[in-house]
Amino acid sequence: MTQFTKWISAAALGAMASMAHAADDLTLQLKWVTQAQFGGYYVALDKGFYEEEGLNVTIKPGGPDIAPTQVLAGGGADVTVEWMPAALAAREKGLPMVNIAQPFKSSGMMLTCRKDAGISSTDDFVGKTLGVWFFGNEFPFLSWMSKLGLSTEGGDDGVTVLKQGFNVDPLLQKQAACVSTMTYNEYWQVIDAGLTPDDLMVFKYEDQGVATLEDGLYVLEDALADPAMEDKLVRFVRASMKGWKYAEANPDEAADIVLENDASGAQTEEYQQRMMREIAKLTAGSNGALVEADYQRTVESLLSGGSDPVITKAPEGAWTHAITDQALN
Amino acid sequence: MSWLIAGALLWALGWYVNVRLASLPKSRLTSLLVPIIFGVTLIIIWESVVRGFEIQQVLLPAPSVIAARFATSTSILWQDWVQTVLKGMMSGYIIGCLAAFATALAVDRFAFLQRGLLPVGNFAAALPIIGMAPILVMWFGFDWQSKAAVVVVMIFFPILVNTVQGLAASDAMQRDLMRTYAAGYWKTLFKLRLPMALPLIFNGLKIATTLALIGAIVAEFFGSPIRGMGFRISTSVGQLALDLVWAEIVVAAITGSLFYGAVALLERKCTFWHPSQRS
């Protein structure tokens, strides 16, 4: 933590009456709102896996106005869920984020297009409007467009990029030919709205060879230099991975746990159960440890961004096996 | 530590200079210098706090960093400005003003409408912009039209309320006088009630200037082409390019202030007779 936050936090803590906890406190910042995408952590919380490890974990949901990297920088959380491209870009900007675990093996990102907009292959992208979320999720898309040789400035020989909101209306209302969707979330919103898979042409980033690593656990470098914190993280990762494997095996129960923890009351059972099943496909094959080959693939994809690469040089020290080695043995 | 001490000293110095300048007879020069000195001291305090407490640049960049980024990104800032201010905000402001005036006149003419429309208008005005913006983007598309629509929705109520209040500002004696001159409704409106309403109308117009800019920027958070100040701000926060965010905020602040100043200047020309313009 910086001098400033240390100083003020000490004053604030001193002013507050705090109960002594027998368990260690840890705060996790999620990348998005409470949903099955983060089922493993909620399962670990509800089923007592964190308690077994002597941890008192607070899960903070994310949202459209919350940049997990910023919360980490401001000391609002000890560990955050983030996608690797955003974390590497933040690292280059001066925020020393380190990947300590990678529960998600495969990427769930895809571009969903309407067949009646004339899209049947990537060659048809030229001159069309494509939707992207931004806020950290645009990096894989920009790399892909660069690989296809398409300019994102619009015009007849490029694509027009739309900053889409958080739903799939641009596709439904024909304002865009394609929108970015996740296999576990927005794609099903499109299906729920009435379009059938026959009406749609989907391009999975995994199939296009531009997939990047998604949900991973990140901390700041100085957390790893502190042995007490390191020990907490080891226990945290161990319990979280236990939660993830449980969620994979019991998707419906995990979905119910997520629903109970949803403070906004906006989620539905059907939606979360379906999401949990799709997420289970993405976490399958990972025991939590980051596979270096996957990491290299992501870095190469980001470096090859042509004139506007996401990162300008290969990052150093952006990941560590130190936590997962101890947690998973 | 030295940064903090320097900052505190410069702040005290700035305040002292301002007090001396303010006690001089008020001239165009002093009216400009005092706020500028105040602003400069604020910036100096900001810089010294950021450097003195070593706050991370991804949380709060120092003004020097922001200025550097501003200088290198003028083309981006310019195209964003054109998209948001000219296309979105100005068109929305003009449409909103005209709509609000027309409605206020209708409300004034027909007491029935006044009793019926104003309460409903109160309700409609209370629709929070955060909810209206995604709906308007859904209806009007992603380009500047939805931003103009958001601006219209935001400024309609303040201007309407102030205009209706202003039209009631003339007192009974003055209206009776017009009656003795056999002036009809429209003559009374144009020669007495509208001029007397101007102070309150301008009150509404000034409030609307800031609301219009905010509306145009916020509307872009919910969907936009990849241009525009709101777009740049929201995506740059995600990319942790906070210096670009603050550069855009600086542009927004300058634009808003100039817009407000222009309306205030117009107000001074039109309502020179009101006590608040003479003190």
Place this chain on the structure above:
Amino acid sequence: MRNLLPVLTVVAALIVLWYGAAVWLNTPWAYDKAQRAGVELSTTELIKDTWSQKKPKLPAPHQVTREIWKTTVEKKITSKRSLIYHSWVTLSATLLGFALGTVLGIALAVGIVFNRTMDMSVMPWVITSQTIPILAIAPMIIVVLNAVGIQGLLPKAIISMYLSFFPVVVGMVKGLRSPDHMQLDQMRTWHASAAQTFWRLRLPSSMPYLFTSLKIAMAAAIVGAIVGELPTGAVAGLGARLLAGSYYGQTIQIWSALLVAAALAATLVAIIGLIQRIVLNRMGMAQ
């Protein structure tokens, strides 16, 4: 009560327009669906469809009212799906922010009117402060305040205060300066001190301006409270519901949260209007 008939007429006219607009806006999607299913729609079928879509571009009034009914009357107040619970969360932040904003606004206005230095230095910056889009820096404010340990209600109230103090400052400055020279001279002939002139002349004549500004400030305070809910995880409050609805494309949910938020704001503004009428009547400044 004499307002009742006009209000009802206007509301009825609006509802008719609303149904018409719903047909107009939802028709493209209805045709789209029919085309994909390969059926032809008669006019009555089309109209029925546009008024009962699951995710319409413009929900019909009965759809919205049914949703509001479901989430207010048919739910326990403490349930997280109850709009009443969320309304309370937003209301608490709004009231605190409004109170803080009014106090700050009046204090600044008094300072600006009475202190030359403040008038020349602070007023331009007050105006500039409003040009900074709050939605952009709200996340930063929340992050910084959280880092210092201030969480929960206060950060949201601070953002609400930021938006609501400006109308109060502008209105009060105008109001405190509204007594004309004749009246100020009169006070001088009575050997009134600056404080007496303030309490007996300036403050009373600023009341109409103050109440107009308070109404606008209340609406701004609610917007601020909603904006403040977004960076805090969008878990509770009407803003969170709006966002959740927008996120999942649940237009009916958006509209129901929107109408409840508007109803909340309108009620608060009406309360201020009532207080305005009572106070101004007692002061003999009835309008």
